[in-house]
Amino acid sequence: MFAVCMVGLLITMVLAMVRAIAGPTVFDRILAANAFGTQTVLMIAVSGFLAGRPEWLDLALVYALMNFIGVIAVLKFVRFGNLASDQPGRPT
Numbered sequence: 001m002f003a004v005c006m007v008g009l010l011i012t013m014v015l016a017m018v019r020a021i022a023g024p025t026v027f028d029r030i031l032a033a034n035a036f037g038t039q040t041v042l043m044i045a046v047s048g049f050l051a052g053r054p055e056w057l058d059l060a061l062v063y064a065l066m067n068f069i070g071v072i073a074v075l076k077f078v079r080f081g082n083l084a085s086d087q088p089g090r091p092t
Contacts, residue, residue, distance in 0.1 A: 002050050009046065013039045026078055030071060037067035 013036055020032035041064045048056025077083055 002046055005046055006043070009039055009043050030074055034067065034071045
């Protein structure tokens with residue numbers, strides 16, 4: 001059952017990577033990268049369950065937090081052009 005889940009996750013990760021590469025806009029690419037990161041978290045959690053290593057859930061949570069913060073930072077950079085100001089084109 002969990003092996004089928006792993007195969008399904010791998011397939012959706014490939015599809016997310018295709019969308020990240022071929023996305024028509026930068027926001028589509030960022031969304032696909034975020035989906036890939038979320039699927040990676042699920043992959044770590046399922047792998048930990050299959051391996052009998054529940055401490056991998058801690059690693060999955062840390063990766064999820066890094067994914068969330070990274071996507072927010074990239075979106076702010078794309079929107080405003082820098083990470084320090086909330087006004088487009090305004091220097092820090």
